[in-house]
Amino acid sequence: xxxxxxxxxxxxxxxxxxxxxxxxxxxxxxxxxxxxxxxxxxxxxxxxxxxxxxxxxxxxxxxxxxxxxxxxxxxxxxxxxxxxxxxxxxxxxxxxxxxxxxxxxxxxxxxxxxxxxxxxxxxxxxxxxxxxxxxxxxxxxxxxxxxxxxxxxxxxxxxxxxxxxxxxxxxxxxxxxxxxxxxxxxxxxxxxxxxxxxxxxxxxxxxxxxxxxxxxxxxxxxxxxxxxxxxxxxxxx
Numbered sequence: 001x002x003x004x005x006x007x008x009x010x011x012x013x014x015x016x017x018x019x020x021x022x023x024x025x026x027x028x029x030x031x032x033x034x035x036x037x038x039x040x041x042x043x044x045x046x047x048x049x050x051x052x053x054x055x056x057x058x059x060x061x062x063x064x065x066x067x068x069x070x071x072x073x074x075x076x077x078x079x080x081x082x083x084x085x086x087x088x089x090x091x092x093x094x095x096x097x098x099x100x101x102x103x104x105x106x107x108x109x110x111x112x113x114x115x116x117x118x119x120x121x122x123x124x125x126x127x128x129x130x131x132x133x134x135x136x137x138x139x140x141x142x143x144x145x146x147x148x149x150x151x152x153x154x155x156x157x158x159x160x161x162x163x164x165x166x167x168x169x170x171x172x173x174x175x176x177x178x179x180x181x182x183x184x185x186x187x188x189x190x191x192x193x194x195x196x197x198x199x200x201x202x203x204x205x206x207x208x209x210x211x212x213x214x215x216x217x218x219x220x221x222x223x224x225x226x227x228x229x230x231x232x233x234x235x236x237x
Contacts, residue, residue: 001019001108001109001110001111001136001137001138001139001167001223001224001227002111002113002130002131002134002136002137002138002139002164003015003016003019003110003111003112003113003138003139003141004113004116004117004127004131004138004139004140004141004155004159005113005115005116005117005140005141005142005143006116006140006141006142006143006148006151006152006155007115007116007143007151008115008116009143009174010141010142010143010172010174011141011143011172011174011200012051012112012113012141013034013051013054013055013112014172014200014206014211015139015141015170015172015200015211016032016055016110016112017032017054017055017058017206017208017211018198018200018208018210018211018212018214018215019110019139019170019197019212019215019220020032020055020058020059020110020208021058021208021209021211021212022212022215022217022220022221023107023108023110023217023220023221023224024060025212025217026217026221028060028107028108028221028224029060029061029105029106029107029108030058030059030060030106030107030108030109030110031059031060031061031063031068031102031103031105031106031108031109031110032052032054032055032056032058032059032068032109032110032111032112033055033067033068033069033098033099033102033109033110033111033112034049034051034052034055034068034069034111034112034114035069035070035071035095035098035099035111035113035114035130036069036070036071036073036079036090036095036114036121036130037049037051037052037069037071037072037073037114038073038074038075038076038077038078038079038082038114039073039074039075039076039077040072040073040074041074042074045065046065046072047072047073047074048065048069048072049069049072051112052065052068052069052072053065055068055110055112056068058208059106060106061105061106063101063102063105066098067098067101067102068098068102070094070095070098071083071088071090071094071095073086073088074086078115078119078120079114079115079119079120079121080120080121080122080123083122089122090121090122090125092125092129092130092133095130095133095134096133096134099111099134107224108224108227111131111134111136113127113130113131114127115127116155117140117155117158117159118158128158128159128162128164129162131162131164132162132163132164136165136227137164137165137166137167137223137226137227138159138164138165138166138167139167139168139169139170139197140152140155140156140159140166140168140169140170141169141170141172142169142170142171142172142188143172143174144171144172144173144174144175144178144181144184144185144199145173145174145175145178146175146178146179148184148188149184149187149188149191152169152188152192153191153192156169156192156194166194167194167195167223168194168195168196168197168219168223169188169192169194169195169196169197170196170197170198170199170200170215171185171188171196171198171199171200172199172200173199173200173201173202174202175202176202176203178202185199195216195219196216197215197216197219197220197223198214198215198216199214200214200215201214
């Protein structure tokens with residue numbers, strides 16, 4: 001599954017951890033992946049991203065960091081700018097190879113995007129293109145705050161226009177003082193023709209099990225089962 005968001009800081013990592021925990025509660029062997037990350041910290045082991053480290057820690061078994069986060073950039077910039085500053089180019093083939101290596105050892109890999117759906121990764125490719133290249137169904141994390149309806153609907157339209165398989169959304173309250181929260185959620189449910197996999201309330205402890213408790217595990221597992229069945233059919237053709 002590919003987890004994208006309405007914007008930076010909408011809670012993609014938090015939700016990804018919750019989705020992983022929810023499936024693990026159903027005995028799925030789950031790995032997390034953050035293909036591209038900028039603003040990484042310099043460590044004795046090399047550049048490390050906090051989000052990628054959380055996904056690695058939540059994973060059902062440990063894999064090399066470079067598989068979980070193939071592209072780690074130190075500059076806290078949009079990925080294509082960070083790569084250009086370092087004289088590098090993001091190569092999808094490298095990401096796909098890492099993903100396939102992870103997928104071969106797990107029931108499912110939860111892949112967290114970077115920024116929003118249309119963040120540039122190269123001069124001609126975007127996050128949307130990466131999801132398509134990986135052939136993964138997309139879950140949208142909607143950061144619940146003023147303006148979220150517009151951001152959500154534009155993103156959903158773009159996901160559909162790209163040809164990606166949009167399977168549902170998760171609301172994540174990032175504004176503790178958001179007015180008319182329930183009315184906004186009603187509007188999102190009415191206007192997005194895909195299921196809501198859960199609503200994560202403000203100030204939920206950043207603990208995967210607490211996040212998972214606010215998700216519809218049954219719906220998530222059904223989506224995961226459809227995904228794995230589709231992969232089996234594709235591989236056998």
